[in-house]
Amino acid sequence: MLFAAKWGKQVMSRPRKWRNVCSLPEIIRFGPLDSQINNNNSVNMTVDEYETIRLIDLEGYTQEECARQMDVARTTVQGIYSEARKKVAQLLVKGTVLKIEGGDYKLCDGFAKSCGGVCRRHRHGRGNRR
Numbered sequence: 001m002l003f004a005a006k007w008g009k010q011v012m013s014r015p016r017k018w019r020n021v022c023s024l025p026e027i028i029r030f031g032p033l034d035s036q037i038n039n040n041n042s043v044n045m046t047v048d049e050y051e052t053i054r055l056i057d058l059e060g061y062t063q064e065e066c067a068r069q070m071d072v073a074r075t076t077v078q079g080i081y082s083e084a085r086k087k088v089a090q091l092l093v094k095g096t097v098l099k100i101e102g103g104d105y106k107l108c109d110g111f112a113k114s115c116g117g118v119c120r121r122h123r124h125g126r127g128n129r130r
């Protein structure tokens, strides 16, 4: 898997700062239902951009909390988040097809120091079961 390979590289030389991502998107393609989909005009959102939307807009995290969980500086989160918002706006306003893939991220195994196991508890806890 791609993220595993990237993670391996980081351990050796730390060439880049990988962003900790606790949850991968289940749906990775979005587009308008009531108009012709123009695939030539698609926008790519990275998985780390998706994660800022998930944490800040859905989970109600502050940018500080989001930065801590993703193990990056707050200014970095600010940049990622504003890019992500711009892409969501394009989807909503212009009906642009949006794909989520790629990015400088490593998938959290639930034991990352930055996340403190929040996502692991969530997955195994109240999570999906009712």
Ligand SMILES: [Zn+2]
Residues within 6 Å of the ligand: 021, 022, 108, 109, 110, 111, 112, 115, 116, 117, 118, 119, 120
């Ligand atoms: Zn996590």
